[in-house]
Amino acid sequence: MTGTPALVAYLGWSGRGNLGDDAIQEAIGTGVPGVAFAPLPLYAAETLRFMLAPRGARRVRRAILVLGGGTVIGRSNWRVHLRVGLWLVPTRPARMIGAGVEDPDFQGRHSFSGGGELTRWAPLLRTFEAVTVRGPRSAELLADVGIEARVVGDPALLLGPPEGAPTVEPGLIGVNLGHGDD
Numbered sequence: 216m217t218g219t220p221a222l223v224a225y226l227g228w229s230g231r232g233n234l235g236d237d238a239i240q241e242a243i244g245t246g247v248p249g250v251a252f253a254p255l256p257l258y259a260a261e262t263l264r265f266m267l268a269p270r271g272a273r274r275v276r277r278a279i280l281v282l283g284g285g286t287v288i289g290r291s292n293w294r295v296h297l298r299v300g301l302w303l304v305p306t307r308p309a310r311m312i313g314a315g316v317e318d319p320d321f322q323g324r325h326s327f328s329g330g331g332e333l334t335r336w337a338p339l340l341r342t343f344e345a346v347t348v349r350g351p352r353s354a355e356l357l358a359d360v361g362i363e364a365r366v367v368g369d370p371a372l373l374l375g376p377p378e379g380a381p382t383v384e385p386g387l388i389g390v391n392l393g394h395g396d397d
Contacts, residue, residue: 220251224275226300227283230254238371239283243312246373253278255300262299272303280304286315288336288348289356290327297339308344313370316353334360 223243228236229252244250253275256262265271280300287293301309317328337360340346346364348354354364 220249221247222275222278223247223250223252224255224278224280224300224304225252225283226255226257226280226296227287228285229283233285235285235371236283238374239285239313239369242370242373243281243283246370255280255303257296262303265303275304277306278304279306280309282309282311282314282343286317288314288340288353289317289319289333291332291335292327294332294336294339301339301342307342309342310344311347313347313349313367314353315349316356316364318352318356333357336360337362 225240225243227240229240230237240252244252255275256265282297282300287297316333317326319328319333322329333356340357340362346357346362347367348357348364349366349369351366354366357364
């Protein structure tokens, strides 16, 4: 059977130089064959261009919203992005696969989770088919605000080695010694 692929309106950092979110989107595309991705805008100017584009907002009206974005839950800026995304893509329920939850105890230069922010997320999270998170701390944080979450890990871990990658010794793992924004 052939036809139009299912359209996923993807809300995340993919295509913006964020390797982690690019990997999440690739994992979803690999794990769910037959989908086409339509990236959703994140900022006001992008949203305006999206709305004015001939196939912009009209194209995603019947799509399925999938929340990517890495550690997005509990961040005030991402609550705004999600509200706009849910407005652009009215199909319910929305979906997520292993989202990250920012711990309100984390306070760095780019922290957006203070002042009871996570509580403000509860109504938005109820629009999802299931709330799935990367780890037990994320599930605990959401339980504290009345949201039941299932721990599924990071979807990027579903990816195998890239084509042509050298084989490694069984049992050998690599560790990335990097740092984030803060």
